[in-house]
Amino acid sequence: MTTSPATRTGTTVRLDDLRRTYGSVHALDGLSLELGAGELVVLLGPSGCGKTTALRILAGLEEATSGTVEVGGKDITRVPANKRDMGMVFQAYSLFPHMTVRDNVAFGLRLRGQSTDRRTARAREMLEMVGLAEHEHRYAHQLSGGQQQRVALARALAIEPAVLLLDEPLSALDAKVRVQLRDEIRRVQLEVGTTTLFVTHDQEEALAVADRVGVMNAGRLDQIAPPTELYAQPATRFVAEFVGLSNKLPARVLDGRADVLGSRVPTVAGSVTGSGTALVRPESVTVAEAGDADGNARVVSVAFLGPVSRVYCRLDDGQEVLAQVASSLAARLSPESRISVGVEATPVLVVE
Amino acid sequence: MRRTSPAWALTRGVLLVLFAVFFFGPLLAMLDYSTRKDGASGRTGHWWSQLVTNPDLRGAIITSLLLALFTVVLMLVLLVPTMIWVRLRVPGASRLVEFLCLLPLTVPPLVIVVGISNVYAWVTYLFGDSALTLTFAYVVLVLPFAYRSIDAALAAIDAATLSEAARSLGAGWVTVIVRVVVPNIWSGIMGAAFITVALVLGEFVFSSLLHFDTLPVEINLLGKSQSHTSVAASLASILFVSALLLSLSFVGRRSRGTKGTTR
Numbered sequence: 001m002t003t004s005p006a007t008r009t010g011t012t013v014r015l016d017d018l019r020r021t022y023g024s025v026h027a028l029d030g031l032s033l034e035l036g037a038g039e040l041v042v043l044l045g046p047s048g049c050g051k052t053t054a055l056r057i058l059a060g061l062e063e064a065t066s067g068t069v070e071v072g073g074k075d076i077t078r079v080p081a082n083k084r085d086m087g088m089v090f091q092a093y094s095l096f097p098h099m100t101v102r103d104n105v106a107f108g109l110r111l112r113g114q115s116t117d118r119r120t121a122r123a124r125e126m127l128e129m130v131g132l133a134e135h136e137h138r139y140a141h142q143l144s145g146g147q148q149q150r151v152a153l154a155r156a157l158a159i160e161p162a163v164l165l166l167d168e169p170l171s172a173l174d175a176k177v178r179v180q181l182r183d184e185i186r187r188v189q190l191e192v193g194t195t196t197l198f199v200t201h202d203q204e205e206a207l208a209v210a211d212r213v214g215v216m217n218a219g220r221l222d223q224i225a226p227p228t229e230l231y232a233q234p235a236t237r238f239v240a241e242f243v244g245l246s247n248k249l250p251a252r253v254l255d256g257r258a259d260v261l262g263s264r265v266p267t268v269a270g271s272v273t274g275s276g277t278a279l280v281r282p283e284s285v286t287v288a289e290a291g292d293a294d295g296n297a298r299v300v301s302v303a304f305l306g307p308v309s310r311v312y313c314r315l316d317d318g319q320e321v322l323a324q325v326a327s328s329l330a331a332r333l334s335p336e337s338r339i340s341v342g343v344e345a346t347p348v349l350v351v352e
Numbered sequence: 353m354r355r356t357s358p359a360w361a362l363t364r365g366v367l368l369v370l371f372a373v374f375f376f377g378p379l380l381a382m383l384d385y386s387t388r389k390d391g392a393s394g395r396t397g398h399w400w401s402q403l404v405t406n407p408d409l410r411g412a413i414i415t416s417l418l419l420a421l422f423t424v425v426l427m428l429v430l431l432v433p434t435m436i437w438v439r440l441r442v443p444g445a446s447r448l449v450e451f452l453c454l455l456p457l458t459v460p461p462l463v464i465v466v467g468i469s470n471v472y473a474w475v476t477y478l479f480g481d482s483a484l485t486l487t488f489a490y491v492v493l494v495l496p497f498a499y500r501s502i503d504a505a506l507a508a509i510d511a512a513t514l515s516e517a518a519r520s521l522g523a524g525w526v527t528v529i530v531r532v533v534v535p536n537i538w539s540g541i542m543g544a545a546f547i548t549v550a551l552v553l554g555e556f557v558f559s560s561l562l563h564f565d566t567l568p569v570e571i572n573l574l575g576k577s578q579s580h581t582s583v584a585a586s587l588a589s590i591l592f593v594s595a596l597l598l599s600l601s602f603v604g605r606r607s608r609g610t611k612g613t614t615r
Contacts, residue, residue: 061516081519092510094517098535108521152517159521 010038010195011072011162013058018067020053020219027053028064029219035163040189040196041224042206045216046242051199052167054216058197059165060084071162087156087194091168093148095140101127101151102136108159126154129188146177153185157192164189164196170205182209203243207231215239231281233268237351240279247285247321249343251278251350258350261296261315263343271350278348285323287311289332290340297321299337302330313341379587386584399580403588406581412570413585415483419566420552422487424545427498430491432541435502436533439511453499456492461557464489472562483564493558494551498544505540509533546600550593 013035020028028050035041043051056062058069060081068077076084087108095104105123114122127133130150140148149169156164166185170178186209189196200206206213207227214224215238223235234240251258252275258267260278290296300312300320309330311323321341333339389396404410431453438445456464468489479485511533518532534541556568567589574582 059516059520061519081516082522082524084520085522086520088517088520090513090517092513094510094513096514096518096532096536097509098538107518107523111522111527155517155521165520 010036010193012037012070013163013195013197014068014070015054015058016068016070018054018057018069019065020050020057020062021065026219028057028067031067031216031219031221033214033221033224035195035197036211038193038195039211040186040198040209042198042200042210042213043216044200044203044206044213044243047201049216050219051201051216055165055167055197055199058163059086059088085159085162086165087159087161087163088165088167089149089152089156089169091171093140093145093152093172095143095148095151095155097140100137100139101132101143104140104151105136105155105158107155112159122158123154126158127151129157129191130154130184144177145173146181149173149181150184153188157188157194161194164194166196166198168200169198170200170202178205185209207243213243215242217242233347234279234349235268235270237279237349240349240351245282245322246279247282249278249280249319249321251276251348253350258348260343260348261321261341263345265343265345266347268347268349271348272352276350276352278343278350280343280348281346282310282322282324283308284344284346284348285321286342286344287313287323287325287329287333288340288342290338292338295338295340297339297341299333299335299339301335302333304330313339315341379590382583382587386580386587388580390580399578399584400588402578402581403585408565409570409574409581409585412565412567415565416553416567418484419486419490420549422484423490423494423552424548426487427491427494427548428541428545431495431498431502431544432534433529435499435506436511436529439506440515450499450503453495455496457496461493462561464493465558465561468558469562483559483566486559486562486564486566489558489562490548490552490555493555494544494548497547497551501543501547502537502540505537505543506533509536511536543600546596549596553589553593 013033015031015033018028018031019026031050031054033041033043033054043054045051053062057064060076060079060083064077068075070076071084095101096107099107102120102123105126106119109119109122124133124136127136130153132147132150132154135143135147135151140151143151149172152169169185170181173181182205185198189209198206198209207230210227212224212226213230215222215230217236217238223230223239225233225235230239231244234243240246249260251260253259253267253271253273256267256271257264258271258278260280265278297313297315300314302312303310304327307327308324309327311325311330311333313321313323315321323341386399387395387397389398402409403413434449438449472485472489475485475488514532514536515528518528523532554568555566556572558564559566560569560572567585571582571585571589574585
C-alpha cells in the first residue's frame with residue numbers, strides 16, 4: 001500500500017436533508033445521514049425506498065433536488081462524479097470488457113498519471129488482497145460473476161478513494177458466493193479502513209457486514225442503529241417487519257409492560273399505551289408440550305432448519321403464531337399436538 | 353453423430369453448386385471478357401492496365417476512393433459521439449435520432465437528387481465544384497446503414513454502467529467515450545465504415561444526375577466506347593468491396609482476447 005494502514009483513518013461523510021423528486025415522486029424525502037471515519041453503514045430497504053438514489057447522489061451520478069453532501073468536512077454537492085474520488089462497485093458487472101483484469105484495476109491510476117511500474121505494482125497488490133493475482137491477464141468474460149465483482153472491488157479501492165460505495169454488489173450472484181463475498185468485502189473494508197456506504201435490500205446481508213444499518217422507507221430513514229440494536233429494538237413497525245420475521249399479537253400495555261399471550265413483557269421506546277399489536281420475534285415465542293386441558297394452541301406444521309426448527313401454531317382463538325425453537329424440542333411435536341404457547345420476557349415493540 | 357442421409361448430402365451438394373454458379377459465374381465471365389483481346393484470340397492485360405493509364409478512369413477511381421474516405425470520416429465524426437451521447441445522457445431522444453437516421457431510406461434517391469440539386473447550388477458556391485462535395489450528400493445517404501451498425505454494437509454493451517464506472521474512477525466525458533465506449537463498439541464502427549465504403553463506391557444516381565465523374569459514372573461512360581475496360585473496372589470495384597466486407601467478419605473476432613490470454 002502506498003499509504004500505510006496506520007496513517008489511513010478514513011473520511012467522514014455527511015448527507016444533509018437530501019431531497020430528490022422525479023415529477024411528483026419523492027425518491028428522497030429529507031434524508032440526513034452521517035458516516036464516521038472508517039465506518040461501514042448499510043442502507044437497507046425495499047426497492048423504490050430511495051437507497052440507491054442516495055448512494056448515486058453521494059457518488060455524483062445523480063443530482064439532489066436540494067440538500068448538501070459533505071465529505072471530510074468539504075461541501076461537494078456541485079462537484080462532478082469524476083472529481084469526487086469515490087470508488088464504486090455496481091450491481092451490474094461493470095469491468096471494461098476490452099481490458100485485462102490488471103488494466104481494469106490500474107485504469108483509475110492511469111487517469112491519475114501514475115507511472116506504469118507503480119500502476120502495475122498497485123494493481124497486483126489489490127488483486128492479491130481479493131485473491132485474484134493469478135488472473136491478472138484474463139478478460140472479464142473469462143471470470144465468474146463472483147470473481148468479476150472482486151476485481152471491481154479491487155479496481156474501486158486501487159485509487160485509494162475517500163469513500164467506497166457498494167450498490168447491491170452481491171445481488172447478481174448465487175447464494176453461496178454471495179455469503180463468501182459479503183464476508184470478504186467486510187474483511188477488506190476493515191483492512192483498508194475506507195469509509196463505506198453499502199446499499200442492499202437483503203436484511204441478512206445488512207446485519208452481517210454493517211457497523212450500523214439504516215432502514216429506509218419511502219425516501220426517509222426510519223431508524224439507524226447497530227445491527228443487534230436494530231434487531232432487538234426496532235423503532236417503527238416498518239423496521240420490525242422488514243428486519244427479521246415478526247408475529248403480530250394482540251397486546252395490552254400498562255406502565256411500560258405489555259400483556260401478550262398471558263405473559264408480562266417489557267416494551268421498547270416508541271410503544272403505544274393501552275391496547276395494540278405486539279411485534280414478537282419467532283425466537284421469543286416459547287412452546288411447551290401440554291395436555292388437552294391446559295394448552296392454548298395446536299401445532300399446524302413444523303419446518304426443520306437444522307439446529308432450530310420453525311413451528312407454525314394456531315391458538316384456540318384462531319390466531320396464527322410462528323415460533324422458532326430448538327430442533328430437539330420440535331422433534332417431539334407433530335401436527336395437531338396440543339401445546340402451550342407463551343412469550344419470553346424480552347422487550348417488544350407494541351404498535352397501534 | 354450427425355445425421356447425414358445420402359439424400360440430404362446430395363441436396364446440399366446441388367445447392368452449393370447452384371449458388372457457386374450463381375455467384376461466381378458472372379464474375380468469371382467478367383474476368384474472361386476483361387482479359388480477352390479485342391477482335392482476336394488470346395489474352396491481354398491491356399484493359400486492366402487502363403485502370404491506371406487511362407487518365408479519366410484513374411481520376412474517377414481516385415475521386416471515388418477519396419469520397420469514400422471523406423464520407424467515412426465525416427459520418428463517424430457526426431454519428432459516433434452523437435449516438436453515444438444520446439444513449440448515455442438523453443435516452444428519451446433516441447427515437448427521434450433513429451427516425452432522422454432512417455429517413456433517407458424512405459425517400460427514393462431520384463427525389464432526393466431533385467431536392468438536393470437546389471441545395472448544391474449553395475454547396476458549389478461555398479465549397480467549389482469539386483466532386484468531393486458529394487461527401488455531404490453521401491453522409492445522408494449512408495446514415496440508415498451506419499446507424500443500424502453502431503446502434504447494434506451499443507445495444508450489446510451496458511454503456512451506462514461502464515461509463516459510470518469510468519467516471520467514478522476519475523474519467524471525464526471525453527475519456528469515457530474514447531477509452532471506454534468506443535473500444536467496446538469497435539466492430540460496429542468498422543461495420544459502419546465498410547458499409548459506407550461499399551455504398552459510396554457503387555453510388556450512381558446522385559453523382560450522375562449532379563454531373564460528377566465518380567467511378568460508377570465513368571464505368572457507365574466507358575461501357576459505350578471501351579467495354580473491356582469498363583468491365584475490368586467493375587470487377588476491380590466488386591473485388592475491392594468484397595475484400596473489405598470479408599475482412600469485417602474478422603474485425604469482431606480479433607477485437608478482444610488476442611493478447612495476454614494465459615492459455
